[in-house]
Amino acid sequence: MAPYAPARYVDLHALHALPASLLNRGDDNEPKTLLLGGAVRGMVSSQAWKRAMRLMLEQELDEHAARTPMLPLRVADALREAGWPPELAAFAGAQIVRSASKDGLKTEASQGGITSALLYLPRDVLAEMTDLCQEHRSQMEEASAQAAAAAADTKNGRKKPKDSTMPAVLPTRTVASLIRRRTATINLFGRMLAELPGAHVDGAVQVAHAFTVHQSDLQPDYFTAVEDWATPGEAGSAHLQTGFFTTGILYRYATVNLTELTRNLSGDHDQALRLLALFTEAFIEALPQAKKTSTAPHTLPHLVHYAVRDRRPVSHADAFEQPVKHAHGGGHTQPAVHALSQHAEALNRMLGDRRRVSHGYATLQDAPVDHLGTAHASYEELTDALTEAAAQPAPPKAAA
Numbered sequence: 001m002a003p004y005a006p007a008r009y010v011d012l013h014a015l016h017a018l019p020a021s022l023l024n025r026g027d028d029n030e031p032k033t034l035l036l037g038g039a040v041r042g043m044v045s046s047q048a049w050k051r052a053m054r055l056m057l058e059q060e061l062d063e064h065a066a067r068t069p070m071l072p073l074r075v076a077d078a079l080r081e082a083g084w085p086p087e088l089a090a091f092a093g094a095q096i097v098r099s100a101s102k103d104g105l106k107t108e109a110s111q112g113g114i115t116s117a118l119l120y121l122p123r124d125v126l127a128e129m130t131d132l133c134q135e136h137r138s139q140m141e142e143a144s145a146q147a148a149a150a151a152a153d154t155k156n157g158r159k160k161p162k163d164s165t166m167p168a169v170l171p172t173r174t175v176a177s178l179i180r181r182r183t184a185t186i187n188l189f190g191r192m193l194a195e196l197p198g199a200h201v202d203g204a205v206q207v208a209h210a211f212t213v214h215q216s217d218l219q220p221d222y223f224t225a226v227e228d229w230a231t232p233g234e235a236g237s238a239h240l241q242t243g244f245f246t247t248g249i250l251y252r253y254a255t256v257n258l259t260e261l262t263r264n265l266s267g268d269h270d271q272a273l274r275l276l277a278l279f280t281e282a283f284i285e286a287l288p289q290a291k292k293t294s295t296a297p298h299t300l301p302h303l304v305h306y307a308v309r310d311r312r313p314v315s316h317a318d319a320f321e322q323p324v325k326h327a328h329g330g331g332h333t334q335p336a337v338h339a340l341s342q343h344a345e346a347l348n349r350m351l352g353d354r355r356r357v358s359h360g361y362a363t364l365q366d367a368p369v370d371h372l373g374t375a376h377a378s379y380e381e382l383t384d385a386l387t388e389a390a391a392q393p394a395p396p397k398a399a400a
Contacts, residue, residue: 009312012252012305016252016300017250018249023287033218039215042212044210055286058184066122069117071115071119091143091144095140095170099175100172100175105195136170188256189205204258206254213249213250213336217246218245221242223240226238251320254283280306283304305360306360307373308389310355316347319340319344342371362379
């Protein structure tokens with residue numbers, strides 16, 4: 001067990017100003033919104049920001065994972081590229097999921113045999129799966145021939161149809177262990193795979209939907225694409241469309257269960273703290289990439305606040321249930337900072353600091369911000385400070 005509390009959380013809060021952007025859109029191809037406090041807010045879903053953070057972490061660690069139902073098809077593709085006949089390669093790809101457990105993982109026959117559940121596994125597993133098939137090619141060829149012969153006999157009426165479930169050819173223990181393998185991001189974000197015992201991983205990170213702290217209506221953007229090869233003497237556009245974007249100050253929140261993360265890492269405290277620091281950096285710097293070439297909304301948070309707590313995490317989202325009004329002369333940044341500060345003061349008064357190990361903040365503004373703890377000169381200093389605070393042992397239990 002970890003030396004710190006049975007449930008130690010590191011809360012991360014950010015006020016993040018974005019110019020015209022479309023980081024996350026709905027099925028209507030327009031920016032996502034939510035209704036909060038009677039006002040429409042711009043929203044970026046947690047999934048969009050988690051993916052951006054995950055990809056940044058994987059790049060930093062050079063340890064890549066894939067979320068996909070396409071494993072059997074990708075194995076078949078790799079085997080065909082290695083010279084296997086198409087039918088045998090497809091049979092081997094199907095064997096990967098069939099051999100994963102006693103009854104195999106569920107697949108969607110109408111979609112080419114993809115897995116019913118989304119798998120989340122290290123990318124290099126694909127090469128190891130391919131090597132495993134190569135190692136057992138002779139068994140694959142024999143089993144594939146038997147399956148083809150049985151199918152032909154059934155089709156021609158020589159035999160009555162039997163249970164169509166193919167027997168497992170590959171060693172189940174080996175296949176299952178490959179699918180169960182983890183990367184750092186799997187240990188952080190978790191993995192849901194109930195079909196395979198031991199493959200489920202409880203996520204140590206929770207990420208909230210980001211939303212504007214003020215009302216933010218959709219803003220239209222009529223645009224054209226000029227026809228460069230127009231008929232001589234004619235002028236016109238090759239494409240006309242109206243897009244939509246939003247602007248505003250987002251409140252963003254995430255929390256890391258450091259105890260859970262350490263458990264996912266089999267008790268490796270040092271690695272848990274390293275991942276906490278890297279996740280904090282990704283939380284600050286990562287940005288969803290939708291429409292980046294036409295909006296380039298590459299800002300950083302105006303303010304980042306952290307709190308290291310025992311027992312339970314605490315969001316400050318309710319600080320903005322009432323939409324903030326712009327300041328005299330314009331701008332929502334300072335009213336948002338003030339609302340966060342006032343809300344933090346009220347929570348600090350109500351909760352006290354018995355289970356708050358540490359808190360602090362870093363901001364782009366020169367003026368200090370009350371009620372957010374220690375002021376740090378940079379985001380790098382903030383990351384080092386919260387990591388050091390998170391490593392502190394839990395206080396001794398009070399005597400009964």
